[in-house]
Amino acid sequence: MTDLSANSAPATRHGASLLKQNARTRRxxxxxxxxxxxxxxxIAVGLAMLLVLVFNIVSKGVGAYSQTFVTLEVELSESxxxxxxxxxxxxxxxxxTFGYAPLINNAFAxxxxxxxxxxxxxxxxxxxxxxxxxxxxxxxxxIANPDKIGETVSFRxxxxxxxxxxxxxxxxxxxxxxxxxxxxxxxxFVDQLAAAGILKKTFNPDFVxxxxxxxxxxxxxxxxxxMVGSLFMMLVVLALSLPIGVAASIYLEEFAPKNWITDIIExxxxxxxxxxxxxxxxxxxxxxxxxxxxxxxxxxxxxxVLTLMTLPTIIISTRASLKAVPPSIRDAALxxxxxxxxxxxxxxxxxxxxxxxxxxIIGLAQALGETAPLLLIGMVGFIASNPPDSLAAGLLxxxxxxxxQIYEWAKRADPAFYERAWGGIIILLVFLVTMNTLAVxxxxxxxxxx
Amino acid sequence: xxxxxxxxSALAIAAxxxxxxxxxxxxxxxxxxxVLPYASIVAEAFGENFDFPTPVVESGGSSAGLKRFCEGVxxxxxxxxNASRKIKDKEIAVCAENGVTDIIExxxxxxxIVFASDIDGxxxxxxxxxxxxxxxxxxxxxxxxxxxxxxxxxxxxASFPATDIxxxxxxxxxxxxxxxxxxxxxxxxxxxxxxxxxxxxxGDDKKAAEKACxxxxxxxxxxxxxxxxxxxLARIESNKNxxxxxxxxxxxxxxxxxQVATMSGVVPSTESIATGEYPVSRPLYFYVKKAxxxxxxxxxxxxxxxxxxxxxxxxxxxxxxxxxxxxxxAKTQEAVAExxxxxxxx
Numbered sequence: 200m201t202d203l204s205a206n207s208a209p210a211t212r213h214g215a216s217l218l219k220q221n222a223r224t225r226r227x228x229x230x231x232x233x234x235x236x237x238x239x240x241x242i243a244v245g246l247a248m249l250l251v252l253v254f255n256i257v258s259k260g261v262g263a264y265s266q267t268f269v270t271l272e273v274e275l276s277e278s279x280x281x282x283x284x285x286x287x288x289x290x291x292x293x294x295x296t297f298g299y300a301p302l303i304n305n306a307f308a309x310x311x312x313x314x315x316x317x318x319x320x321x322x323x324x325x326x327x328x329x330x331x332x333x334x335x336x337x338x339x340x341x342i343a344n345p346d347k348i349g350e351t352v353s354f355r356x357x358x359x360x361x362x363x364x365x366x367x368x369x370x371x372x373x374x375x376x377x378x379x380x381x382x383x384x385x386x387x388f389v390d391q392l393a394a395a396g397i398l399k400k401t402f403n404p405d406f407v408x409x410x411x412x413x414x415x416x417x418x419x420x421x422x423x424x425x426m427v428g429s430l431f432m433m434l435v436v437l438a439l440s441l442p443i444g445v446a447a448s449i450y451l452e453e454f455a456p457k458n459w460i461t462d463i464i465e466x467x468x469x470x471x472x473x474x475x476x477x478x479x480x481x482x483x484x485x486x487x488x489x490x491x492x493x494x495x496x497x498x499x500x501x502x503x504v505l506t507l508m509t510l511p512t513i514i515i516s517t518r519a520s521l522k523a524v525p526p527s528i529r530d531a532a533l534x535x536x537x538x539x540x541x542x543x544x545x546x547x548x549x550x551x552x553x554x555x556x557x558x559x560i561i562g563l564a565q566a567l568g569e570t571a572p573l574l575l576i577g578m579v580g581f582i583a584s585n586p587p588d589s590l591a592a593g594l595l596x597x598x599x600x601x602x603x604q605i606y607e608w609a610k611r612a613d614p615a616f617y618e619r620a621w622g623g624i625i626i627l628l629v630f631l632v633t634m635n636t637l638a639v640x641x642x643x644x645x646x647x648x649x
Numbered sequence: 650x651x652x653x654x655x656x657x658s659a660l661a662i663a664a665x666x667x668x669x670x671x672x673x674x675x676x677x678x679x680x681x682x683x684v685l686p687y688a689s690i691v692a693e694a695f696g697e698n699f700d701f702p703t704p705v706v707e708s709g710g711s712s713a714g715l716k717r718f719c720e721g722v723x724x725x726x727x728x729x730x731n732a733s734r735k736i737k738d739k740e741i742a743v744c745a746e747n748g749v750t751d752i753i754e755x756x757x758x759x760x761x762i763v764f765a766s767d768i769d770g771x772x773x774x775x776x777x778x779x780x781x782x783x784x785x786x787x788x789x790x791x792x793x794x795x796x797x798x799x800x801x802x803x804x805x806x807a808s809f810p811a812t813d814i815x816x817x818x819x820x821x822x823x824x825x826x827x828x829x830x831x832x833x834x835x836x837x838x839x840x841x842x843x844x845x846x847x848x849x850x851x852g853d854d855k856k857a858a859e860k861a862c863x864x865x866x867x868x869x870x871x872x873x874x875x876x877x878x879x880x881x882l883a884r885i886e887s888n889k890n891x892x893x894x895x896x897x898x899x900x901x902x903x904x905x906x907x908q909v910a911t912m913s914g915v916v917p918s919t920e921s922i923a924t925g926e927y928p929v930s931r932p933l934y935f936y937v938k939k940a941x942x943x944x945x946x947x948x949x950x951x952x953x954x955x956x957x958x959x960x961x962x963x964x965x966x967x968x969x970x971x972x973x974x975x976x977x978x979a980k981t982q983e984a985v986a987e988x989x990x991x992x993x994x995x
Contacts (some may be wrong), residue, residue, distance in 0.1 A: 295698045297959050331966065335697045374905035380969075413693040414686035415970055488725050494673050495725065496705050577677070580707030581689035583696060584675075597675055597705045610708075610877040612686065612902040 256624050263622025266403035266418060267358040267366050269329060269392065273306040274351045275341060286345050299334035299341075300326070303356075314395045318388045328385055328392075330357035332412065332419040358398060360417045360615035362389050366400045369614065406622060411583045411604060417615035420608070422623045424586050428498050428578070428598030429567060431587075435502025435594070436509055436566050441559055443506075444513030451514075452521045453543050472511035479508045480572030488576060496577035496597035504576060505566040512565065516558025520551040553645035560638040564631050570602040579603040601627050673724045676704035676951050680714020680731030681824055682877050683760060683896050684933050687967050688731055691955045694966070699954070701947030706731075708877075711824035718936060719744035728941045728948050732934045733760065733824030741991065751939035751990040755952060756981055757961055759973035761897035761922040762828055762929045765907040770889045771802075771810045773910040777928070779806050781837025783814050784871045786864040789843045794850060797866050817884045817893040818865075820875035828931040829894055830863040833912075836928070838862035882906065897922070898971025922973045930973065939990055952985050 220228070277284060279302060281291055304322040311318060311325065318325065326333075333356040341348060357363075361381040364370035372383050392398035409421025455461045483504035487493045493500050524547045532542035573579055578599055587593035599607070601623060608620040678688055685708040696703030707714075711732040718730035719740060736754065744752065764775055782805045787794045802809035819825040838844045844858055851857035865871050874881045874893075881893040882903060892910070897917055900907055909917060912929055921927040935955070942949045954960060956978060961967050963974040975981065 295959070296694065335694075338697065370905075377904035377908075379901055379904075413689040415690050415966060416693075489720075492723075492725050495677055495727075577679075577705065577707055580679070580705060581685065581692060582705050583689075583693055583703045596702070597677075610682075610879050612878065612899040614903065614905075 256621055256628065259618065260621030260623075260625045262367050262369075263406050263619045264403060265367075265400050266406070267363040267398060267400045268355045268403075269358050269398045270353060270355050271303070271306045271310055271397070272351050272353050273302055273337065274309075275337075275348050276302065276305075277349045280341055281345075281348050286348070288342065288345060291345055291348075292342060294338070296334040296338050299337045302337060303329065303333055310397060314397065316388075316391045316395065318384070318391065320384055320388055324382075324385060325388060327381070328358055328362045328389055330359045330418045331416045332357060357416075357418045358389075360613055362386075362398075363400075363418055364615060365389060366393070367618075369618070406619070407626070410585065411581060411599065411607070413581065413583070414611055414613060414616075417611070417613045417619060420616070420619055422601060422604055422619075422626060424584060425582075425599040425601050425604035426626070427586055427593065428501075429600045431498040431593045431598070432502040432505055432600060433563055433567060435499060436505050436563060437559070439503070439506040440509045440513050440562065444510050444559075445517055445555060447510075448514045448517035448521060449543060449548070452518050453539070453547070468511050468514050472515060475571070476508050476569050477571040477575070479504050480575035482507065483572060484575045494595055494597070496580075496582060496599075497595050498578075498598050498600070499594040500576050501573055501578050501600060502594075504572045505569060508569065508572065509562040509566045512562040513555075513559055516561070517551070517555045520554025520558070521547060523554065524550045550647060553641055557638045557642045560634050560641070564634040564638075567630060567634070568602050568627065570600075570606050573600055573603045579607060581607070601630075674946050675702040676729060676945055676948050677727045678704055678729040678731060678935075679707040679709060679717050679727045680729075680935070681711040681733040681933070682708040683711075683733040683823075683825060684731035684757070684935065686898060686970060687757065687933070687972055688935070688955075690966055690970060691951075691960055694960065695947075695951055695954050699947065699950060701950065704729075704947070704951055710822040712822050715740050715936070716743075718938070719747055719749055721747045722749055722938060722940045724945075726938075728938055728945050729952070730936045732936065733931060734827050735932075735934065736936060736991070749938060749940070753937040753939055753952070753985065753988060754991050755935050755937065755956060755985055756932050756975055756977075757935060757956060757972070758933060758967065758975045758978075759922055759930050760933050760971070761917045761919075761927055761973065762825060762832075762931070763895050763897050763900050763917045764892055764910040764912065765885075765895050765900055766892045766910065767885050767889045768906055768908050770885075770891075770908070771812060772908060773802075773809065773892065774914065775910050776840070776913050777833045777837035778840040779809075779837070780833045781841055781843065781862075782806075784816060784818075784865050785834065785838065785843070785862070786866045787843075787847075787861070789841065789846045792846075794843075794846055812890040814870050815888055815891040816871045817874050817881045817891055818871055819881075819894055820873040822875060824931075825894065825896070828929065832929045832931070834863050834865070835859060896971070897973075901971050919968065919971065919973050923976075932975075933972070937985075939988055942988065949985075949988075953982070956981050956985060 279298060280294055281287075283290065304326045307325040308322040310316075336356065337354065340352070340354070359381075361370050361375065361378070362385075365386055366389075370381075372386060375381055375383070375386070389398060405419065405423075406421045408423035409419065410424035412418075412420040451461060451464065483500060487500045487503055488495055528546050528550065529542050532546045533539070537545065570579065577597070580599075582597050582599045584597055587596055587598070605620050605623040605627065608616040608623065678692070685706060688706045692704040692706050695701065711734055714727075714730040715732060715736060717727050720726050736752070741752070744750070764773070766773060782788055782797075783799060783802070785797055788797050788799075790798070799805050799814065801811045801813055803811035805814070818829060838847070844862060847858040847861040848855065851861065872884070874884070878895050878899040881895060885891045885893045886906065895907070897919070900909055900917075911917075912927060915921050915927045917927045917929075922930045935952075937948065937952050958978065959965055961972070961974060961978060965974070968974050
């Protein structure tokens, strides 16, 4: 390079021209081309993996959003449900879900007769293609509408997971050869019902809105209630970690003297950000449940634990965005007579806000997908609660969270749960992508560069 | 504790005093992952048929569940521990130390443990002796105790194919492991005569001989699975020669991927387990803290509902899912109604 200044025509001196490359230049250019190719290859590999992942998730999970339903006319016979005929709700409640099964058997017998279907199955085996949730659905309806007893009402029942799998191609006549819960005759019957229009596969809103179900009825399991659980946890995380995180970082960045104490605090915050999340779970169990006696499996505790996990992320990103505000702004504010606090709150903080919001949203997204700390505070398991009816219930009554629910489904025996786990992942990913996009948009629109 | 943590806890305390810790009104259950499906079926039906909220059922293994159960009495501890084995004296002692003295033991029925391989893999007809020879740390060859030299199933039993031995067995935190050791490995140990050799080597100490019998080889042939059966299933799907240990109910839900091996010539089914023909089965339990009855609403009702005839009986939903109904269910129902505790006159 020094040749350039020493000689006005270095190319000629080396016997090369700008038009003709010498060997060394060619080598350098080739190296650069190779490097670019590596970079493109790396991006391609990354993109390919993402595509494979998304393709896998969508193809495996999309099945969870449609479900097989059977529409039946059920006679709510008075002799079974309200023997005395006085419509006393307490007496109607005494008939357990097991008492409703015969009604469904009768409904099948009637449907077969009416539709002129030919099957050798007994009504009990015909009803075997229905979900175990069907009697519970009937009972709920009767308790809510006791005046309908004695009438014939049309119901849309879920078919059980094997039948649903048959319509989705997961279950075949070969694969059920050793299966005790369904027979080939029942599948024939399913074909007949489908031809008669009684049995249909349609979109299933209950997967998005409903609650978890036991191992025997994967078809009625939904992710809705755990979504609400996640929402309440995020509320707690936001309400606690944003003010604490911002206050801590403003103090550390703008007011705190630089001495060994603040140094230690700084190092510890960075350390906390690297602590595995399960550690916060153990801490939550020890402090919030065993010491402070907060209820187990409650989103409040989950939110507190995740707050601890999110705080360092928020503090670090907040401090970074405070640091990015040029000192001249502070100096100008102080110069016209503003107090230090006025300088911070009127000038520095508004300029740092987009960065703080971005960091908070990314911290929340991280917390939303966290499962490990929830294991220890009882939020992973069979938690089939109804959607909470108040803020306090939402915070304190037991609930799960989306990633915990997905983990729980992936462990269960029935393959139908596996499909639901993938379906749940789709929803979780939609949430995460939305949050991250929001963070990007906020940064693009409001961030100022100096 | 850093400033951050301190301020977080301070705010948490403020949050709590504001919401005034509400009393827990749902039953809290944890324990065996084998009992989990049954418990969740019962919990769901309980929530549907009673005015109490649906109990929360967690898993994590019998030992983990009993450990949490024995942590003490109070709303922040669980009410019911599910277990796929009986509670140990050691655990009862730990319980007592922490103030958990009155424990009600409830046997819900029996569960079979099956050995299954991939549906496209080899078919096996095992005896306990085969498993002992395949997995034990030391076996008897020509009258002497040597490190287990068997590499393939053909080494174990000439009628088996010459594929590498690869077994996926439950980890030590599972109650299933103990049943496997006791009913299969120990039985095989006695069957092959190795028990006598171990006894002689340990100076006639029966306990030490038993312990030596169930010591499994650690050269990677047998893999401990600490997760759930789904993990075992995934291992077998990726390794067609592998053989896994499953619960009967899990196998019955995955008959399209697994084929079951016979044990001593008997095919496992709820029927063959109920009659006692199929040798590898064990009772399932749950344990209730008596001190919590009357404090946690619905606890006693849950316990009674669990073992009601319409639930745990031979025609109930639990039997349908794979539980072998307990012929002495009536006795258990009576004991629960009377709240008979362990160590009492039961």
